[in-house]
Structures are given as C-alpha cells and as structure tokens.
Amino acid sequence: DAGVIQSPRHEVTEMGQEVTLRCKPISGHDYLFWYRQTMMRGLELLIYFNNNVPIDDSGMPEDRFSAKMPNASFSTLKIQPSEPRDSAVYFCASSGGKEQFFGPGTRLTVL
Amino acid sequence: SQQGEEDPQALSIQEGENATMNCSYKTSINNLQWYRQNSGRGLVHLILIRSNEREKHSGRLRVTLDTSKKSSSLLITASRAADTASYFCATDRNYGQNFVFGPGTRLSVLP
Numbered sequence: 001d002a003g004v005i006q007s008p009r010h011e012v013t014e015m016g017q018e019v020t021l022r023c024k025p026i027s028g029h030d031y032l033f034w035y036r037q038t039m040m041r042g043l044e045l046l047i048y049f050n051n052n053v054p055i056d057d058s059g060m061p062e063d064r065f066s067a068k069m070p071n072a073s074f075s076t077l078k079i080q081p082s083e084p085r086d087s088a089v090y091f092c093a094s095s096g097g098k099e100q101f102f103g104p105g106t107r108l109t110v111l
Numbered sequence: 112s113q114q115g116e117e118d119p120q121a122l123s124i125q126e127g128e129n130a131t132m133n134c135s136y137k138t139s140i141n142n143l144q145w146y147r148q149n150s151g152r153g154l155v156h157l158i159l160i161r162s163n164e165r166e167k168h169s170g171r172l173r174v175t176l177d178t179s180k181k182s183s184s185l186l187i188t189a190s191r192a193a194d195t196a197s198y199f200c201a202t203d204r205n206y207g208q209n210f211v212f213g214p215g216t217r218l219s220v221l222p
Binding site: 004031035042043045048050055056091093095098099100101102103104105 | 142144146152153154155156159199203208209210211212213214215
C-alpha cells in the first residue's frame, strides 16, 4: 500500500483565493482525519469522518473551511476565501483502529 | 481540555545516551499513544498503551503509564542520530476515535 496520499504537497496562493487540499486514505480504513499544524498552535484536529460521515467538525476554525468525503477513497478540505493566517501544514490521516497513519502533508502559504 | 502536555519542550543529548520524555494529561483516558515526526514529514505511530497497562516495550522504546498521576513517559535507550525528531503523545476521550495531540518534545541526538 502506498500509504496516505495528499496533494498538492505545496500550495502558494494569494489571499482571497480558493484552496482545495486532497487526500486518499489507506484502503480499508474507515476513519479519516484532517489536521492543521503550526508553530504557534501545534497539531490541531479540524474534522474527522467515519465511513465517509463527518463525526466531529468542532475543530473547523470558521465557515471558510469545509471538508467532504464523497467516497471511501477520497476527501477534500476546502478553504474559501483563504487568508494569510491559514498558512500551515495540513495533514490527512486515516485509521482502521486506534493507530493513525499520516500523509506527508500539504504546506500551504497564503500571501 | 484533555490535551497531553509533553515535557521537556526540547531535549539535546549525545548519541548512545538515553532520552526520556514525559506526557501529562488532565482527564481519564482509555488509550495513550506516542508518535514521532521527522522534520518536514507526517507523524509516525510508535506505540499505544491502554489505561489498564503500566508498561510497554518496543525495541529501544519503553513507555510507562501512571493513571493515578495522569502521566506517561517515553524512554529511548541507546539513542542514535536518526532518533532526532519531535515526539508527541496523544490521548483519547472516553468515547470515539478522536485523539488529542500535545505540543511535542523536540529531541536532538548529537553524534
């Protein structure tokens, strides 16, 4: 298995633009997590899904953020409109039990 | 908050020495996990310890859990330069799949 796949690996955009981050979880895993990591705030859970259904989105910072999981093999995290304070590394992780498998992350820079 | 807090924030040791990192948390847990993150990479699961376990080993890693003190420790014996990374503890709530990560300990192993 290739592990959790995220794209793009790096994204540079201008304030106000829409950003879409993508994730392919490990096949067979029924949980998918989106995290954001910054120096100031550390690793924050944004949202997680179980069997494609959002279970806890209390970490989503505001309405500019949305996440979908249309099927078991794909999820997106969208920021619209983006702001400079959204600059961070965004990780996707999947799990079939308690252990979470993290993707390589997407480094987002909003200018 | 149930977030784990690692201590120390940073640790620098010589190759061959042992490294000990601590994690404290605030409310009761079912499971505690330790993860490692190399610079620019996603987190990698190291070990999980359940609330009814007191100690667990995996290779050069030894994890202890003291639920009465709400604390855990991660010991890396005979450290190597390749152990240089950030180490995070993650604690779960009493329900669900949601693990909350602490701010991490940055370990530097000097050759």
